[in-house]
Amino acid sequence: MSTSTHASQADNSTTENHRKVVVIYSGGMDSYTVLRQAALDGFEVYPVSFDYGQRHKKELLLAESVCKRYGYPFKIVDVSSINQLLKGSALTDDIDVPEGHYEEASMQQTVVPNRNMIMLSMAVGYAVSIGAEAVYFGAHSGDHAIYPDCRTEFMEKMNDVCQIANYEPVEIRAPFIAHNKIDILREGLRLGLDYSETWTCYKGLEKACGKCGSCQERLEAFAKNGVKDPIDYF
Template identity: 70%
Template sequence: MTQKVVVIYSGGMDSFTVLHKAIKDGYQVFPLSFDYGQRHKKELDYAARVCKQLNVHHKIVDISAINQLIGGSSLTADIDVPEGHYAEESMKQTVVPNRNMILLSMAVGYAVSLEADKVYYGAHSGDHAIYPDCRPEFVQKMNDVSAIANYQPVEIYSPYLTVSKIDILTDGLKMGLDYSQTWTCYNGREKACGKCGACQERLEAFEKNASSDPLEYES
């Protein structure tokens, strides 16, 4: 019987690559997406379309009520999304407090209920400067907790934890993936803004891979 894994799947290019990597690794995948009140909820539509095409069991879970407790992020509040690269201090405005600990905890619980062995998680080195819950030490501590939190240990597996989005795209292009099926921009408008940190990093990844981004941009 094929082993099961849960994949935290936002609909963005990193988790899109991780999803296909898990499939390539030979697992039966159970993609899990979260509506946490993000302004770029458009990414969930992309996730749903991809999972329908792949004919895999996909869940989108509404946890937007958490915004009664955690706030202050430009991704979930009426605050302008900052422009510029992730290395800039202003990008800390996009941090949603404790988001990934919450998402990983639910994903691990889902994995236990499915009797799945792993949760695939798309953190990478480009996130380390701004997002504490994408850093290797965080993932390791979450793994330590996951190993003892249930009768069945579940591994949190982050295949791209120590590499950049450039490397993720390189791997995805080698797999022949179509990145027009992903949404990255923090502004959920008709076209990607091209100016927020997410767009800047995505465009940089395509440039470094000598490839063209198939998404349309406002500028």
């Protein structure tokens, strides 16, 4: 990788920008690309992850490791107590994770009610408290059919609210809202990003399952870009 790809937070803060942004960072491919791109664009990035009671913590552990490596100030916020309210998702309840490519009927089982609104609201509060101008998150067009809170309409309405919710307006930015995971990976590869630093699988096993919708979408993105996925699969 190039030296610029390994730029630390301290290096970024010496650029002309001096502008802070909060990045909702799950440890997955999409938010990893958003985080690294924002940092390489010269923003001071403040990544935040949320433990909402998801069935495994592999993404969160990778997120922490990545932030330590690049010198980003990282926070994991434990909101797992809300799990008692957010029932019915295969990502938080004892429900089998659906396998196969993303299809609306089965993949609706992976919807966590109101997840993005909850996380964005807290991230905006964090942004206000540190003087950040925006909150970034990794919603993309491939999620539109399945996840209502990853759609353009949702992002636009949340952005409108966040302009008036505090004395200091905070912008909601989803740079890949009109792009799919194939496009996101293409951009990340152009930047020289290392996707072995990410975890996508819905199952928290030793290796990625390769069968859940999230794995299938990831594998397709690598195949379409003509690159081998650097993580291990069963």
